[in-house]
Amino acid sequence: MNDIETIRHSLAHILAAAIKELYGEVKLGVGPAIENGFYYDFDFGDSQIVLDDLPKIEKKMKEIIKRNISFEKIDLPKDEAKKVFGSENYKLELIEELNDGEITAYKTGEFVDLCKGPHINNTSEINVDGFTINRMSGAYWKGSEKNKMLTRIYGVAFANKEELEKYLEMMKEAEKRDHRKLGRELDLFHTEEEVGIGLVLWHPKGGILWRVIEDFWYKKHLENGYDLVRTPHIGNRKLWERSGHWGFYSDSMYPPLEVGQSLEELKNKDEVKDSEQFLLKPMNCPFHVAIYNSSPRSYRGLPMRWAETGTVYRFEKKGELSGLTRVRGFTQDDAHIICRKDQVEDELKSVIDFILFIYQSFGFDPSSVNVYLSLRDPNNKEKYAGNDEGWDFTESVLRKVATEKNLNFKEEEGEAAFYGPKLDFKIKDVLGREWQCSTLQFDFNLPERFDMKFTNDKGEKEQPYMLHRALFGSFERFIGLLIEHYAGAFPFWLSPTQIRVIPVGENQIEYAKEVAEKIKSFRLDIDMDSQTIGKKIREAEMQKIPYILVVGEKEKANGTVSVRKRGQQELGEMTIEKLIEQEKLA
Numbered sequence: 001m002n003d004i005e006t007i008r009h010s011l012a013h014i015l016a017a018a019i020k021e022l023y024g025e026v027k028l029g030v031g032p033a034i035e036n037g038f039y040y041d042f043d044f045g046d047s048q049i050v051l052d053d054l055p056k057i058e059k060k061m062k063e064i065i066k067r068n069i070s071f072e073k074i075d076l077p078k079d080e081a082k083k084v085f086g087s088e089n090y091k092l093e094l095i096e097e098l099n100d101g102e103i104t105a106y107k108t109g110e111f112v113d114l115c116k117g118p119h120i121n122n123t124s125e126i127n128v129d130g131f132t133i134n135r136m137s138g139a140y141w142k143g144s145e146k147n148k149m150l151t152r153i154y155g156v157a158f159a160n161k162e163e164l165e166k167y168l169e170m171m172k173e174a175e176k177r178d179h180r181k182l183g184r185e186l187d188l189f190h191t192e193e194e195v196g197i198g199l200v201l202w203h204p205k206g207g208i209l210w211r212v213i214e215d216f217w218y219k220k221h222l223e224n225g226y227d228l229v230r231t232p233h234i235g236n237r238k239l240w241e242r243s244g245h246w247g248f249y250s251d252s253m254y255p256p257l258e259v260g261q262s263l264e265e266l267k268n269k270d271e272v273k274d275s276e277q278f279l280l281k282p283m284n285c286p287f288h289v290a291i292y293n294s295s296p297r298s299y300r301g302l303p304m305r306w307a308e309t310g311t312v313y314r315f316e317k318k319g320e321l322s323g324l325t326r327v328r329g330f331t332q333d334d335a336h337i338i339c340r341k342d343q344v345e346d347e348l349k350s351v352i353d354f355i356l357f358i359y360q361s362f363g364f365d366p367s368s369v370n371v372y373l374s375l376r377d378p379n380n381k382e383k384y385a386g387n388d389e390g391w392d393f394t395e396s397v398l399r400k401v402a403t404e405k406n407l408n409f410k411e412e413e414g415e416a417a418f419y420g421p422k423l424d425f426k427i428k429d430v431l432g433r434e435w436q437c438s439t440l441q442f443d444f445n446l447p448e449r450f451d452m453k454f455t456n457d458k459g460e461k462e463q464p465y466m467l468h469r470a471l472f473g474s475f476e477r478f479i480g481l482l483i484e485h486y487a488g489a490f491p492f493w494l495s496p497t498q499i500r501v502i503p504v505g506e507n508q509i510e511y512a513k514e515v516a517e518k519i520k521s522f523r524l525d526i527d528m529d530s531q532t533i534g535k536k537i538r539e540a541e542m543q544k545i546p547y548i549l550v551v552g553e554k555e556k557a558n559g560t561v562s563v564r565k566r567g568q569q570e571l572g573e574m575t576i577e578k579l580i581e582q583e584k585l586a
Contacts, residue, residue: 198328231287324480
């Protein structure tokens with residue numbers, strides 16, 4: 001833990017101490033440091049606090065800090081720890097889960113908290129102008145909806161006032177760019193509980209944006225030697241048992257769908273038919289394996305690169321759902337590469353190049369990409385399928401390829417998929433925020449589980465390797481990222497509506513239609529509402545349309561249009577031909 005993380009962790013304790021001083025019999029949950037700040041969970045019982053209480057809490061925290069109190073580490077036997085935290089039911093629950101032996105707590109003044117640390121030595125090390133308490137939310141104890149909803153209070157903290165103000169300013173800008181807000185304002189998508197939380201409804205403009213992105217995706221995959229496949233949304237439970245998903249991943253899957261005749265329906269019949277169980281697919285890979293196994297394969301036909309925009313379904317917790325970035329039904333831009341051992345490194349490098357090309361194509365800086373090599377947890381091997389030999393080989397190959405491609409990567413133990421290690425790619429948007437997008441996973445388990453084989457150059461049967469990869473990660477998340485990166489003002493080629501033609505009045509409507517006919521190869525519309533020209537222009541600007549073509553009596557007489565370009569003053573009056581040439585729209 002670095003210095004600022006230690007300060008943030010210590011501030012979480014001071015927040016809890018402040019709450020205890022202000023509100024007395026509040027029960028304490030947990031309070032870790034997080035990215036850019038900290039939080040603490042509280043059970044206020046029958047009492048309630050509101051946002052207007054946060055300044056009072058912050059003031060109390062600063063009072064405590066100015067007392068120059070030391071953080072004192074205390075080691076307690078388990079029985080003694082239970083006595084110290086006797087009235088704190090959440091702390092007692094945590095203590096029961098710990099191994100017997102000494103338990104660590106920290107004392108700050110009169111306040112004692114269960115914690116393994118580390119902490120700063122004294123509150124004087126905290127800059128009181130470098131933090132603020134900024135928001136609150138509900139949070140289930142231990143993240144389970146079966147448990148009580150606690151009140152989570154958040155703070156942000158930096159080394160000094162300047163860094164804090166810079167961050168808060170960025171957060172204001174981020175709020176303006178929030179894809180959930182812009183999704184409504186630009187009429188792109190929405191979700192609603194009656195349809196199903198975490199399930200996205202794409203409006204016409206959102207559907208067009210999706211189509212443009214998907215067309216680009218298909219074109220580039222075909223250019224890069226991929227073939228396209230399509231697979232079902234559900235699969236027999238036996239398939240998911242064999243793949244290992246039902247054993248290792250069932251907590252994130254929807255319950256089985258049982259079809260067939262029940263005993264109740266057949267109680268008056270002699271013959272009872274067995275029912276079948278199906279599962280909504282959480283991934284596409286077992287279907288691609290089934291396609292591979294449908295025919296004999298030769299080493300000459302490898303590698304096989306099969307791509308699919310396949311919608312998958314995962315049961316995410318209600319409290320974790322968020323706009324397009326965390327949903328229950330999403331479309332992976334999925335592909336699986338089935339190859340020989342001697343082809344693995346070249347295929348991995350090719351995918352990395354493809355990922356970086358995609359980022360650059362959509363306006364992101366490939367040099368700012370951070371990569372995480374997700375490895376198996378060596379102390380918890382039962383979480384993973386496969387043997388040590390397979391894991392050692394696949395992890396070493398990914399490490400080698402990441403090094404040779406000069407990726408800015410770091411290793412993370414315990415973050416691997418259950419079937420193999422992976423490279424996760426995170427890109428930065430215009431505000432410098434990091435987003436999880438592409439993933440490249442190395443799998444030796446599915447080929448073994450499904451007995452995948454090809455005939456090698458010696459005429460012998462050999463098992464191939466399988467690479468899983470997604471470039472966007474999912475269409476939903478990537479579109480959410482694009483909305484925030486561009487603040488809804490997409491580049492011309494991505495904009496759902498590229499051009500809006502606005503007639504000044506009724507007498508120019510027919511001419512507006514003639515103009516539209518000349519540029520019908522672009523995505524455009526005509527605003528024929530009876531509002532004033534000023535309101536029409538403002539509406540087009542709010543919709544972030546790249547080009548607005550105003551046609552009045554003068555333009556009609558001259559065979560021209562008056563052009564307004566997004567973010568600029570008017571470009572002036574010109575012919576359609578000149579507009580296309582000057583702005584390079586073709």
